[in-house]
Amino acid sequence: MRVSECRHRGAALAVHFGEDDPRTLESARAHLESCAACREYVAELSAVQGALEAWVDEPPPTTLRARVLQRATSAPRQAPNPSLAPHALSLFALVPVMAALVAAIRVLAGGLSAWASAPGSEGLALLDLIGPTPVAALFLLALGGLATLALAPALFLESRGPRHTLGAQP
Amino acid sequence: MEETDEALMAAVAGGDAAALSALYDRYERPTFNLILRLAGRRDVAEELMQEAFTRLWTTARLFRGERGSFKPWLFTIALNLTRSELSRKRYRVRHLEPEAAEELPASTAGPEALAVRAQERERIEAALNRLSPRLREIVVLRIYQQLKFAEIARMTGAPEGTLKARFHRAVAELRVLLGVKEGSCA
Numbered sequence: 001m002r003v004s005e006c007r008h009r010g011a012a013l014a015v016h017f018g019e020d021d022p023r024t025l026e027s028a029r030a031h032l033e034s035c036a037a038c039r040e041y042v043a044e045l046s047a048v049q050g051a052l053e054a055w056v057d058e059p060p061p062t063t064l065r066a067r068v069l070q071r072a073t074s075a076p077r078q079a080p081n082p083s084l085a086p087h088a089l090s091l092f093a094l095v096p097v098m099a100a101l102v103a104a105i106r107v108l109a110g111g112l113s114a115w116a117s118a119p120g121s122e123g124l125a126l127l128d129l130i131g132p133t134p135v136a137a138l139f140l141l142a143l144g145g146l147a148t149l150a151l152a153p154a155l156f157l158e159s160r161g162p163r164h165t166l167g168a169q170p
Numbered sequence: 171m172e173e174t175d176e177a178l179m180a181a182v183a184g185g186d187a188a189a190l191s192a193l194y195d196r197y198e199r200p201t202f203n204l205i206l207r208l209a210g211r212r213d214v215a216e217e218l219m220q221e222a223f224t225r226l227w228t229t230a231r232l233f234r235g236e237r238g239s240f241k242p243w244l245f246t247i248a249l250n251l252t253r254s255e256l257s258r259k260r261y262r263v264r265h266l267e268p269e270a271a272e273e274l275p276a277s278t279a280g281p282e283a284l285a286v287r288a289q290e291r292e293r294i295e296a297a298l299n300r301l302s303p304r305l306r307e308i309v310v311l312r313i314y315q316q317l318k319f320a321e322i323a324r325m326t327g328a329p330e331g332t333l334k335a336r337f338h339r340a341v342a343e344l345r346v347l348l349g350v351k352e353g354s355c356a
Binding site: 009010013017019044045047048049051052053054055056057058059060061064065067068069071072073075076077 | 203
């Protein structure tokens with residue numbers, strides 16, 4: 001029988017390289033004891049490997065190291081992009097902002113209420129209609145919206161700016 | 171104590187050029203010879219070495235370093251670069267230029283011994299070049315780079331059984347090409 005016809009040809013590889021687990025190796029060795037074709041194949045593998053190993057490793061040129069390292073470390077390395085998802089910390093940072101906003105609404109509403117009830121003041125029709133607190137909230141929201149619109153171009157340009165890179169190393 | 175490859179890669183990811191030099195010194199020779207045996211030309215091997223280590227430097231932060239995982243990672247970069255280069259061009263190979271011969275290891279003295287070795291190498295190289303690229307790859311990775319079939323499977327994404335079948339085919343062809351007698355020992 002030729003080795004190519006043997007279903008257990010893998011056993012020859014297992015024995016030759018010895019890289020399988022001990023159990024597989026043991027059964028491979030057992031197979032080889034009874035299979036002359038596979039024994040012959042192991043000898044063939046050794047012969048081919050022996051012939052190939054006559055081509056020994058060649059030394060790289062002595063100048064290659066400097067060229068490789070110079071070129072590699074000159075290449076720009078992109079830093080990880082900051083995540084677009086809001087960070088938990090930035091959500092916590094919103095708490096004092098919200099508290100300040102609520103306090104500002106209350107102060108403004110108090111002021112509006114006092115102004116509307118002052119003797120001789122006719123007040124605003126909106127104040128009479130929806131009350132001082134919603135009017136204060138609407139006023140501050142409108143103020144915030146206007147501020148955002150004013151800052152939007154600058155924020156957009158900043159987000160389009162160059163990414164931070166680690167740059168070339170010495 | 172010597173730092174592991176993976177620790178050095180973590181430093182490279184942080185931009186440490188000295189760590190890159192240390193890794194280069196460890197893997198210069200095997201990586202160079204891997205590319206050389208696959209591509210068959212020293213100038214191509216030199217160019218792809220630069221490309222491989224540049225890629226290593228720029229993508230270091232993508233490396234997830236379990237112990238022992240660096241070598242296959244680097245070899246995968248080298249292998250993919252070589253495949254891509256070979257797919258672009260067809261090389262007629264004579265890798266050993268005259269100036270390179272001067273840099274061959276000088277362990278065996280004497281011009282006669284060197285000439286015999288150069289002849290032998292040319293014969294082996296010619297035989298490897300007769301194999302299809304996939305067969306040559308498996309021979310180079312298993313015999314010369316001494317990677318296990320399981321490691322090669324992880325690197326290339328090919329099933330282990332397929333790799334072993336390719337190896338059997340390569341051995342059968344090399345036996346004829348190298349004139350190795352059937353059943354004879356080295």
